[in-house]
Amino acid sequence: MGLFGSKSKKLSAAKKLEGAVQFPGDKSISHRYAILAAIAEGPSEIHFFSSSVDCQSTLDCLKPLGVKIERQGNVVKVAGGGLEGLRAPSGPLDAGNSGSTMRMLAGVLAGQPFRSVLVGDSSLSRRPMKRVADPLTLMGARIRTAEGGRPPLEITGGNLTPIRYEMPVASAQVKSAILLAGLFAEGETQVVEKHPTRDHTEIALERMGADIGCHQHTIAVRGRARLEGQKLHVPGDISSAAFFIAAGLIVPNSDLVLHNVGLNPTRSACLDVLVPMGGRVKVVNLEMLNGELLGDLHVESSQLAGGEIPEELVPGLIDELPVLSVLGTQTEQGLSFRGASELRVKESDRLAAVAENLRRMGAEVEEFPDGLGVAGRQKLRGAEIDPHSDHRIAMAFAIAGLVAEGTTVIKDSSCVEISFPDFFATLARVAG
Ligand code: S3P
Numbered sequence: 001m002g003l004f005g006s007k008s009k010k011l012s013a014a015k016k017l018e019g020a021v022q023f024p025g026d027k028s029i030s031h032r033y034a035i036l037a038a039i040a041e042g043p044s045e046i047h048f049f050s051s052s053v054d055c056q057s058t059l060d061c062l063k064p065l066g067v068k069i070e071r072q073g074n075v076v077k078v079a080g081g082g083l084e085g086l087r088a089p090s091g092p093l094d095a096g097n098s099g100s101t102m103r104m105l106a107g108v109l110a111g112q113p114f115r116s117v118l119v120g121d122s123s124l125s126r127r128p129m130k131r132v133a134d135p136l137t138l139m140g141a142r143i144r145t146a147e148g149g150r151p152p153l154e155i156t157g158g159n160l161t162p163i164r165y166e167m168p169v170a171s172a173q174v175k176s177a178i179l180l181a182g183l184f185a186e187g188e189t190q191v192v193e194k195h196p197t198r199d200h201t202e203i204a205l206e207r208m209g210a211d212i213g214c215h216q217h218t219i220a221v222r223g224r225a226r227l228e229g230q231k232l233h234v235p236g237d238i239s240s241a242a243f244f245i246a247a248g249l250i251v252p253n254s255d256l257v258l259h260n261v262g263l264n265p266t267r268s269a270c271l272d273v274l275v276p277m278g279g280r281v282k283v284v285n286l287e288m289l290n291g292e293l294l295g296d297l298h299v300e301s302s303q304l305a306g307g308e309i310p311e312e313l314v315p316g317l318i319d320e321l322p323v324l325s326v327l328g329t330q331t332e333q334g335l336s337f338r339g340a341s342e343l344r345v346k347e348s349d350r351l352a353a354v355a356e357n358l359r360r361m362g363a364e365v366e367e368f369p370d371g372l373g374v375a376g377r378q379k380l381r382g383a384e385i386d387p388h389s390d391h392r393i394a395m396a397f398a399i400a401g402l403v404a405e406g407t408t409v410i411k412d413s414s415c416v417e418i419s420f421p422d423f424f425a426t427l428a429r430v431a432g
Contacts, residue, residue, distance in 0.1 A: 009413040009424055011401030012382065014431040016253035016301075021426055023241050024048075025074060025234030026262045027419050029200045029292065030055040031100045032176065033232050035108060036204050037078035038067040039085065039183070042229035048260075049076040049234055052419045057096035061105055061118075064089040080229045083183060088114035092152065095120045097347060097418050100173050103132045104201075106153055107177030110141035111184025113158035120151045123347050123389060129153055132177045135165045139181050139189075160185035162223065165192065169342065170315040172197035175219070183210065185223040192218050195315045198266045203291040207232075235262030235294035239392075240420045242270050242320040244430070247399045248299030249279050250330040256430060258297040265293070269316030270324065277305045277331065306331030306376045311339035318342060322396035325354045325372050329363050330403055334376035341370035347418070348388035357385045357397050361404055382406030391418035398427060 030050035035058065037044035049055065051074060059069050059076065066087035068079035086108070095101035095118055102118050106129075109116045119125075130149030137143050140161050144154040162185040165178055175191050179201055182189025194217065202219055205212045208230060211222035241261045248256040263271075263283065275281055280302045286295040306328055309317070314337060317324065321340055328335025343350040355367040358374065360383040366373040382404045387394035394410050401408030416423040 007412055007414060009398065009410045011398055011408045011410070012406070013404060014251050014402040017248055017251050017430045018255050018432070019430045020257040020259060021244055021430060022259045023236035023261065024052060024420055024422070025050040026237040027052050027054055027239070028100065028172070028198055029204070029234050029262065031058045031104060032200050032204050033234065034058050034062060034076065034078060035104055035180070036208055036227060037080050037229060038062045038065070039083055039108060040080035040208055040227035040229045041082045042080055044078045044080060044229040045231045046076040046078065047074065047231070047233045049074050050237065051421050053096065053417045053421070054098035054101065054419060057094065057098045058101045058105070061093040061095060061101055064091065064093060078229070080227070082226070083224070086112055089116055092117040092119045095124060097121050097124055099124060099127055102129065102151060102153065103173035104176045104180060106132050106136060106155060107180030109155045110136040110139060110143070110157040110181040111160055115154065115156045118151060118153040118155070125151050127151070128345055131169060131171060131174050135163065135174070135178050136181055138163050138165070139185060141181070162187040162189040164190040167191060167193050170195045170197050171342070172201070176201040179205065179212070179219065179221050182221040182223055183225070188220050188222050190218055190220045195312060196266060197315045198264065200264065200292070207291055230290070233289045235289060235292050236260040237419070238262050238267050238270070239319040240423070241297065243323050243395045243399055243423070245270065245274065245281060245297065245299050246323045246327040247402055249274065249302045249304060250327055251402050252301050254299070254301045256299045258299065260294050261297050263293045263295050266316055269313045270320040273309055273313060273317065273324070274304070277307060278302050279304055304331040306333035306335045309335065309337035314339045319392060322350055322354050322392050323399055325358065325374055326396050326400045328374040328376065329358065329378040329380060331376045334374050336371065336373035338368060338371035346390070348390035348393060350390065350393065353388045353390060353393045354396065357383070357393065360385065361400060361408070380404035382408040384409045384411060386411055387413070387415055389415050391415045391420070395420065395423055398424070402431065
């Protein structure tokens with residue numbers, strides 16, 4: 001496999017993948033630990049903090065709010081000032097490309113007795129924020145958005161009242177925003193989820209001493225509880241590992257060991273799909289860190305049956321669907337999924353981007369309003385891939401390049417830095 005250039009990356013078919021891989025700290029968990037540490041009392045020390053640009057955006061938004069943060073590599077020290085410790089920023093807070101930063105910080109800012117403005121890059125500026133503005137407005141915050149409920153978000157917060165909110169869309173970011181705002185409301189805030197989404201906020205809040213409980217589909221948090229600063233360790237990001245799980249399964253003769261991968265059951269649905277299809281993935285060395293499950297994965301090339309991904313699993317593998325679609329082309333029966341219209345409002349329209357780029361590689365793919373269907377046993381042809389500035393599209397098609405005939409060129413490949421800056425170097429290493 002050859003790689004060159006700072007912008008485009010070239011890939012060709014890999015004979016095998018082998019070796020051990022360590023992933024950046026989980027992006028979702030890193031955002032949450034940083035935000036919670038900022039409103040906790042006393043110092044927190046976060047180890048294996050994500051190397052992603054997105055998580056740096058969260059730190060960069062917290063600093064102008066008066067939070068003292070020191071970063072040395074993947075160790076981040078945060079001096080928490082408690083629930084009342086934030087101060088009005090002197091200018092807009094730039095969430096960059098990060099939906100998690102904008103939506104979750106909106107929850108905290110809704111509880112502040114000052115005005116703040118959250119802005120983002122051109123991709124984030126197209127993403128829906130009404131879903132977060134609506135419940136926070138019900139709690140008493142004043143929120144202005146641009147036309148169509150898009151960023152920037154102008155938030156004037158304070159004096160929140162608790163609500164019981166039934167989530168109209170499955171979104172852990174929105175759920176987290178409401179729970180974070182609930183910390184600033186007098187009384188119990190409840191969020192009801194039809195389909196469970198990642199529960200890292202709930203786990204971290206409990207660890208830090210919040211009064212939080214979950215019963216069936218309802219999560220309830222009491223406001224005004226004191227959070228305590230902690231020493232925290234972030235597990236490896238399963239959404240980054242997913243590219244190597246898929247690659248290890250579909251590239252012949254592969255044998256990969258993926259270390260310290262976060263295996264929180266609300267995040268690991270890709271394994272629940274791949275293993276029953278014949279994917280040889282063994283989980284070893286399971287342990288719990290700060291209430292989060294993690295372990296090592298041993299992945300070997302496999303004959304995969306393919307099939308239909310049940311709709312109820314979709315929230316638990318929403319970020320993995322682009323690479324699973326690529327993998328689907330190498331299965332016996334192909335792969336399909338529905339109930340994933342949320343993919344249309346991620347960093348790009350991921351259903352359209354996957355369909356477009358698979359077609360560029362000569363694949364047969366059907367695009368539904370809320371899903372995709374790819375035929376199995378397909379020969380992919382190397383092609384020029386347009387990731388639409390979306391990190392997960394760039395990485396999914398780099399994996400496609402490893403099983404394609406000829407050369408695959410990923411344009412504007414630096415977008416992988418959003419979640420996994422060492423992605424191409426790591427791939428080059430295991431591909432020899
Ligand atoms: C995330 C939740 C998901 C996911 C995103 C990270 C989180 O988004 O796609 O990458 O950290 O809570 P939604 O909340 O929009 O589903």
